[in-house]
Amino acid sequence: MTSPSNRHALLADKLVHPQFPRAGSYDLExxxxxxxxxxxxWLAESLSELLELTPGMRVLDLGCGRAVTSIFLSREFGVQVVAADLxxxxxxxxxRVAEAGLDAQVMPLHAEAHDLKFAHGYFDAIVSLDAYHYFGTDDLYLGYLVQFLRPGGQLGICVPARTDAAEGTVPLHMDDAWDWDYHSFHGPRWWRRHWEKTGKVRMEHADLLPDGWRHWLRWEQLTALEGSAEWRKESAAWAEKLEEDAGQSLGFARVVARTPGG
Ligand SMILES: C[S@@+](CC[C@H](N)C(=O)[O-])C[C@H]1O[C@@H](n2cnc3c(N)ncnc32)[C@H](O)[C@@H]1O
Known part of the structure; x- marks a missing residue:
């Protein structure tokens, strides 16, 4: 472990980046x-650039984890968020929400993505950060989820991805380090096709987050060094994979679509 002041400098160096000006103002620790x-x-900020979020909108943050993205979206855009996680x-x-002073804007909820209890048409937007690939690769899922969006509502995800060229392959240099569940990482073209073919949404955007692999690498290197014991080994292994891959096949996909009408 580094000393507290060196640690702060290290966190600042790794966590503050001009591509994510809003995220940079959040407490590093x-x-x-x-x-x-x-x-x-970083994922939430880069996705938010592709969404229209206005104060008072009802947003579902599906697979919100520790709700930091729900807090971010509510604070930055004045939206009302249901922070749903399994x-x-x-x-x-x-x-965390109360400590952030957002108890009137963010509602945490236990939810399973296939068994949502909301009224149909309730949300203006549904977002999912580093979570949709756990449940959204099923051909039938999009049609189920968009029931909860109003006409003209937005669906946006940012997830670990393969580049389009690498779709469905195992990176050669990762033969031994490739878990079967990484096959849920898909490229922007795959996601576009996956959603478009349902006829349930109008696609607005599908790309790889610019420099996504570099940001991912920077994060894993930091976690390998300074993270809790639980994560260090895994992060070190990811940092090694990402460094070797150098963006040839790994990154993040940003995918945005709207329901018809509205
Ligand atoms: C890697 S974590 C990411 C959490 C958070 N979005 C973030 O970026 O920090 C993936 C999250 O997806 C959620 N998740 C996975 N499967 C789910 C499901 N079937 N229904 C709801 N949430 C699910 C998990 O509970 C977990 O918190």
């Missing part, structure tokens, strides 16, 4: 402690 994978604020309990998220 808070970001670090509450992440469950790649930096959620693994993290709502009372844990409630503490």
């Amino acid at each position: 808070w970001q670090f402690q509450n992440a469950m994978g790649p930096n959620p604020l 693994w993290v309990q709502p009372h844990e998220n409630w503490t």
